[in-house]
Amino acid sequence: xxxxxxxHAWLVPLLPALAFVIIVFLTRPWPKLSGAVSIAAMFxxxxxxxxxxxxxxxxxxxxxxxxxxxxxxxxxxxxxxDVGVMLDPTSAMMLFxxxxxxxxxxxxxxxxxxxxxxxxxxxSYLSLFAASMLGLVISSNLLQMFILWELVGLCSFLLIxxxxxxxxxxxxxxxAFITTRIGDFxxxxxxxxxxxxxxxxxxxxxxxxxxxxxxxGISLGLLTLIAILVFIGPIGKSGxxxxxxxxxxxxxxxxxxxxxxxxxxxxxxxxxxxxxxLFLFSEVPGAAxxxxxxxxxxxxxxxxxxxxxxEIKRILAYSxxxxxxxxxxxxxxxxxxxxxxxxxxxxxxxxxxxxxxxxVLHALHDxxxxxxxxxxxxxxxxxxWTFVIGGLAIAGIPPFAGFWSKDEILVVTLEYARQGHxxxxxxxxxxxxxxxxxxxxxxxxxxxxxxxxEKPENHPHESPLSMTFPLLVLAALAAVGGLIGTPWANVxxxxxxxxxxxxxxxxxGLMFFSxxxxxxxxxxxxxxxxxxxxxxxxKQLAERYQPLYKLSYHKYYIDELYxxxxxxxxxxxxxxxxxxxxxxxxxxVNGLAGATKLSGQGLRYFHTGRIxxxxxxxxxxxxxxxxVLAFGSxxxxxxxxxxxx
Amino acid sequence: MGTALNPSYFMVLSAxxxxxxxYGALSRKNAIAVLISIEIMLTAVNINLVAINxxxxxxxxxxxxxxxxxxxxxxxxxxxxxxxxxxxxRNRHTVDLDDFNWMKW
Amino acid sequence: MDNVYSLLAxxxxxxxxxxxxxxxxxxRNLVHSVLWLIVMFIGVxxxxxxxxxxxxxxxxxxxxxxxxxxMLVFGVMxxxxxxxxxxxxxxxxxxLAAPLVGGLFIVIGLLTAKSQLVVSGQEVPAQxxxxxxxxxxxxxxxxxxxxAILLTVALTGALLLVKEVKANxxxx
Numbered sequence: 001x002x003x004x005x006x007x008h009a010w011l012v013p014l015l016p017a018l019a020f021v022i023i024v025f026l027t028r029p030w031p032k033l034s035g036a037v038s039i040a041a042m043f044x045x046x047x048x049x050x051x052x053x054x055x056x057x058x059x060x061x062x063x064x065x066x067x068x069x070x071x072x073x074x075x076x077x078x079x080x081x082d083v084g085v086m087l088d089p090t091s092a093m094m095l096f097x098x099x100x101x102x103x104x105x106x107x108x109x110x111x112x113x114x115x116x117x118x119x120x121x122x123x124s125y126l127s128l129f130a131a132s133m134l135g136l137v138i139s140s141n142l143l144q145m146f147i148l149w150e151l152v153g154l155c156s157f158l159l160i161x162x163x164x165x166x167x168x169x170x171x172x173x174x175x176a177f178i179t180t181r182i183g184d185f186x187x188x189x190x191x192x193x194x195x196x197x198x199x200x201x202x203x204x205x206x207x208x209x210x211x212x213x214x215x216x217g218i219s220l221g222l223l224t225l226i227a228i229l230v231f232i233g234p235i236g237k238s239g240x241x242x243x244x245x246x247x248x249x250x251x252x253x254x255x256x257x258x259x260x261x262x263x264x265x266x267x268x269x270x271x272x273x274x275x276x277x278l279f280l281f282s283e284v285p286g287a288a289x290x291x292x293x294x295x296x297x298x299x300x301x302x303x304x305x306x307x308x309x310x311e312i313k314r315i316l317a318y319s320x321x322x323x324x325x326x327x328x329x330x331x332x333x334x335x336x337x338x339x340x341x342x343x344x345x346x347x348x349x350x351x352x353x354x355x356x357x358x359x360v361l362h363a364l365h366d367x368x369x370x371x372x373x374x375x376x377x378x379x380x381x382x383x384x385w386t387f388v389i390g391g392l393a394i395a396g397i398p399p400f401a402g403f404w405s406k407d408e409i410l411v412v413t414l415e416y417a418r419q420g421h422x423x424x425x426x427x428x429x430x431x432x433x434x435x436x437x438x439x440x441x442x443x444x445x446x447x448x449x450x451x452x453x454e455k456p457e458n459h460p461h462e463s464p465l466s467m468t469f470p471l472l473v474l475a476a477l478a479a480v481g482g483l484i485g486t487p488w489a490n491v492x493x494x495x496x497x498x499x500x501x502x503x504x505x506x507x508x509g510l511m512f513f514s515x516x517x518x519x520x521x522x523x524x525x526x527x528x529x530x531x532x533x534x535x536x537x538x539k540q541l542a543e544r545y546q547p548l549y550k551l552s553y554h555k556y557y558i559d560e561l562y563x564x565x566x567x568x569x570x571x572x573x574x575x576x577x578x579x580x581x582x583x584x585x586x587x588x589v590n591g592l593a594g595a596t597k598l599s600g601q602g603l604r605y606f607h608t609g610r611i612x613x614x615x616x617x618x619x620x621x622x623x624x625x626x627x628v629l630a631f632g633s634x635x636x637x638x639x640x641x642x643x644x645x
Numbered sequence: 646m647g648t649a650l651n652p653s654y655f656m657v658l659s660a661x662x663x664x665x666x667x668y669g670a671l672s673r674k675n676a677i678a679v680l681i682s683i684e685i686m687l688t689a690v691n692i693n694l695v696a697i698n699x700x701x702x703x704x705x706x707x708x709x710x711x712x713x714x715x716x717x718x719x720x721x722x723x724x725x726x727x728x729x730x731x732x733x734x735r736n737r738h739t740v741d742l743d744d745f746n747w748m749k750w
Numbered sequence: 751m752d753n754v755y756s757l758l759a760x761x762x763x764x765x766x767x768x769x770x771x772x773x774x775x776x777x778r779n780l781v782h783s784v785l786w787l788i789v790m791f792i793g794v795x796x797x798x799x800x801x802x803x804x805x806x807x808x809x810x811x812x813x814x815x816x817x818x819x820x821m822l823v824f825g826v827m828x829x830x831x832x833x834x835x836x837x838x839x840x841x842x843x844x845x846l847a848a849p850l851v852g853g854l855f856i857v858i859g860l861l862t863a864k865s866q867l868v869v870s871g872q873e874v875p876a877q878x879x880x881x882x883x884x885x886x887x888x889x890x891x892x893x894x895x896x897x898a899i900l901l902t903v904a905l906t907g908a909l910l911l912v913k914e915v916k917a918n919x920x921x922x
């Protein structure tokens with residue numbers, strides 16, 4: 001079974017893709033059947049992925065030498081493209097995690113989407129989404145990865161705009177697509193550079209060649225440019241500043257989609273890509289610094305926005321942006337292990353929290369404002385308590401999963417700072433402060449939603465088993481999922497690392513520090529939003545620092561800025577180009593047509609209709625050509641295609 | 646060279662005949678005369694074919710076969726051409742090619 | 751000696767062909783033109799005989815000198831007014847056409863002089879018809895059949911063309 005799984009890992013993405021085809025072409029009229037097909041395919045894929053993961057994690061040889069097998073897709077002189085499978089601990093971990101979260105989300109969706117007229121379509125999209133992401137994960141080639149990357153983008157477009165009757169959903173889908181396209185364009189440029197300079201896009205081949213970039217006649221500066229171009233893709237996809245704007249709007253899709261996008265598939269694709277191409281970024285310290293700094297900045301930036309948001313899913317969205325910043329920070333300081341570890345734990349607790357939020361929305365009939373909730377934990381105990389576990393995990397309370405990964409990131413950042421990098425301590429400060437803010441805004445949401453006074457107008461009820469079961473599984477994973485990466489027995493770091501494995505001594509001081517930050521954040525939230533039943537203090541603070549509050553509440557006016565930019569610059573230049581098109585291009589085209597017509601008018605008088613004249617001209621021309629070919633200069637004869645006799 | 650027959654002689658004869666035919670085809674007004682001139686040109690080609698057959702590939706007979714086909718097609722062409730000329734004459738009462746100018750602009 | 755005779759025959763035949771051909775394209779009377787055309791065709795048939803192509807020569811006499819020329823005479827008589835003088839005028843193009851064909855002839859002559867023909871030296875078999883028949887009916891059977899169809903179509907088409915116009919003429 002394990003051997004079969006290892007050699008047939010391509011089946012993992014293929015099964016959901018097959019489910020997509022089956023649903024679209026066969027079972028669409030029968031929603032129940034479509035759901036069953038989709039879940040069955042996803043679950044088989046999960047089982048297969050687990051076998052793959054088992055096979056990889058019992059064979060340490062895969063750490064150094066990944067299992068790669070590929071097929072020639074197309075080739076020509078000096079340019080070949082293979083499609084294939086690359087299995088190493090990183091991709092095996094992702095395969096396992098993505099397929100599991102996708103399975104749980106599909107099970108959850110049977111409850112959440114119950115009775116929706118587009119039920120079958122929804123499941124087909126979910127299957128395609130999972131298939132693209134799984135395909136991306138096992139890609140052995142950057143071009144293959146890019147194609148699936150785009151497919152992921154397409155699926156997110158379809159799913160965010162799933163409620164096509166809502167204008168806001170359609171707008172959000174377009175926004176997501178266009179914003180990520182901007183990033184993809186940069187990335188495509190980067191990939192083209194890589195192909196042109198190194199002659200391959202195979203990950204293994206590039207990993208061998210990039211360190212010797214000087215032999216390929218390029219300077220460090222150009223390599224830095226390439227690395228930054230490649231990184232623009234993940235900026236768009238993983239919602240890093242300044243292309244993060246699509247991510248919160250992506251909440252317009254159904255909640256399971258938000259969970260899938262935010263936890264397991266789309267946004268982590270960017271982090272995964274950076275992790276996959278870390279051999280490139282580790283060569284160029286400049287690009288790595290950019291990544292680390294953008295990551296840290298995004299983390300704190302999104303966290304400060306999340307503090308004041310009111311919609312439950314929006315808070316979670318900004319928290320995702322913030323946590324993705326964390327992952328980028330870890331990768332930027334050069335630790336694949338920490339970045340991937342946070343990706344792993346984040347997938348569980350963020351999926352858990354999104355699904356929990358979905359459960360709340362389901363119970364409250366899509367009322368999303370946290371200020372209008374309260375005391376829900378009494379009516380919805382499973383949702384509530386699992387959500388609390390998620391909250392503890394993301395805030396970084398030991399022994400929940402988030403603590404270990406966040407601690408790991410802080411450790412590597414501190415080490416990076418101690419190695420004498422210019423901005424190292426600033427990065428560390430940003431990361432720590434974000435940890436405090438994260439604990440605060442998460443628990444603000446939890447206290448407002450699940451504790452405090454019940455609102456009489458709400459009539460919540462616990463969700464069906466199909467929705468609570470995934471919550472329970474994810475809560476369990478969010479609780480214990482981090483234990484494989486504790487500083488005392490770091491199994492994780494042994495398997496998933498870049499360069500040499502990380503051997504940090506447990507840094508008790510730092511651990512204490514991060515726990516203190518988390519507790520401080522939770523305590524502050526407790527003081528402001530639980531003890532203070534009327535929330536007077538919170539309101540007072542908002543009053544007193546109104547400019548800051550407004551700045552945060554309006555997300556630093558980034559959307560408005562972009563809109564202004566679009567209006568002023570893009571529309572203005574569009575007007576210029578429109579004028580140019582109408583008055584210059586059109587006139588050239590019309591002029592050409594007019595000239596053709598006019599010359600035709602003139603030339604037609606040569607058409608006398610007298611055949612003998614035609615024959616005369618014909619033979620005259622024949623004579624001239626014959627003379628030129630037979631007696632003319634060889635070059636002219638050659639150019640006219642004649643053979644000199 | 647001597648007195649032996651040479652393919653060039655026949656080619657020059659053929660060329661001369663072709664040129665005469667072409668002259669007729671270009672300079673006569675009467676459509677039937679033009680048809681006749683075209684027959685002369687075809688005949689010139691036949692001389693060429695048969696001469697080459699004799700001197701270059703006497704065993705293969707391809708030249709003669711081609712000549713026979715040319716004669717066949719020429720006969721068909723004369724028949725059809727005459728029919729067309731008669732048809733036009735019935736309608737327009739002229740066989741002057743310069744009056745046949747309805748296919749202009 | 752045989753060579754001298756054949757050369758003599760060639761010169762005579764060539765003179766006959768070219769002379770009659772010139773008359774064909776220059777005479778003003780169309781009927782005379784057709785008659786000189788018959789002479790030219792017979793001369794060409796003689797040339798074919800000189801070239802050991804007796805079957806083609808026979809076909810030439812039968813088809814051209816016989817059928818085609820008779821058909822042409824009928825055509826002339828169907829379309830021409832009673833007065834045959836000046837029935838075949840020359841148009842303005844002859845001034846251009848004359849130097850053109852002269853040039854063409856010179857060019858072809860020069861090319862012929864330049865080209866090196868590989869003469870095989872073998873004789874054409876005496877029995878040409880026996881040699882032609884299997885080639886025509888084996889290797890060239892499809893072109894042969896196509897030619898037959900072409901003739902049928904041409905005949906039918908000619909009949910149709912002439913007949914339809916006549917019907918129209920009666921109707922109007």
